[in-house]
Amino acid sequence: MNTSTPLQKRMHQMIEALRDQGFDQIDVAKAAGVSKGTVTQWLDGNIKSIKMENALGIEERFGYSHVWLVLGRGDPIADKQAGQMRTSKKDQAVFELLDVRAACGDGYTNDDHPAVVSTMFLPAQVAQEMLGTTNRNGNIKLITAAKDSMAPTINPDDLVFVDTAVNEYVGETVYLILHGNELLCKRLSLVGRDIVVSSDNKSYPDWKWSERPDATRIIGRVVRVLPIQFKKFGSDR
Structure with missing residues (x-):
């Protein structure tokens, strides 16, 4: 039985896409203003929600919509043009x-x-x-x-x-x-x-x-x- 939480699924989707650009959990943690352990708990499903201020930090850095991160609504990328302009970590x-x-x-x-x-x-x-x-x-x-x-x-x-x-x-x-x-x-x-x-x-x-x-x-x-x-x-x- 699949017991993944909605936030867990969204986090895995985002992290996998960011890894292709050279980013990792530490980069996400810095953007969100949390510890790497908190990001791990989002991914493991131990924390089932994300605060608005943390989601806004991720949106500002990586372009992922805070509405999508918090509620699962709308497109994952808040600004498609900004998403295309982001450069990889390297x-x-x-x-x-x-x-x-x-x-x-x-x-x-x-x-x-x-x-x-x-x-x-x-x-x-x-x-x-x-x-x-x-x-x-x-x-x-x-x-x-x-x-x-x-x-x-x-x-x-x-x-x-x-x-x-x-x-x-x-x-x-x-x-x-x-x-x-x-x-x-x-x-x-x-x-x-x-x-x-x-x-x-x-x-x-x-x-x-x-x-x-x-x-x-x-x-x-x-x-x-x-x-x-x-x-x-x-x-x-």
């Missing part, structure tokens, strides 16, 4: 935007385990040309800059691409460092035997790494910055 570079702001200034306190608040998808070729990587291992994360100590190199609200695989000094460049419980974006350079922590905005003083060794560590190297500069035209009202 043709995309994925960058996760973390829920942190790196202080280009005196320090910005962050959670120990920041959540992913959004995801940027770029064509693999574009990412390779812009960043020199397609980020297949997921090491490169996106964060938002705060304050102005690295201006004009990095301005407040710029998006910063950080290679989190780099956790030691590899030459003079801009790094993301954790100082105490504060996340800082600073330039590190070797002067004699000392690593000097400096700001591109010379209004902020330099300091030596050796002066604060126990409270400081490198958590990433800045590889690119995407400037975010909004121009005002007239009143905001």
Whole structure:
């Protein structure tokens, strides 16, 4: 006797189609905002319904109708044209935007385990040309800059691409460092035997790494910055 639930059948149909495009359960979980275990339970039939917000996330990412996912009504694909335009995972570079702001200034306190608040998808070729990587291992994360100590190199609200695989000094460049419980974006350079922590905005003083060794560590190297500069035209009202 077939005891599959309606949602289970729809999930299997969708997952099988997405696998042909190079996606898997983890990709569906990220889109829906749930754990991989929840997707497994949808597929096993242990969870017999899907929340509207989870279905909307899947629709936004993959084009599968939230009405079809939740109720089984209408066409599986919400926007046929959007479905045709989707590229496979192997043709995309994925960058996760973390829920942190790196202080280009005196320090910005962050959670120990920041959540992913959004995801940027770029064509693999574009990412390779812009960043020199397609980020297949997921090491490169996106964060938002705060304050102005690295201006004009990095301005407040710029998006910063950080290679989190780099956790030691590899030459003079801009790094993301954790100082105490504060996340800082600073330039590190070797002067004699000392690593000097400096700001591109010379209004902020330099300091030596050796002066604060126990409270400081490198958590990433800045590889690119995407400037975010909004121009005002007239009143905001």
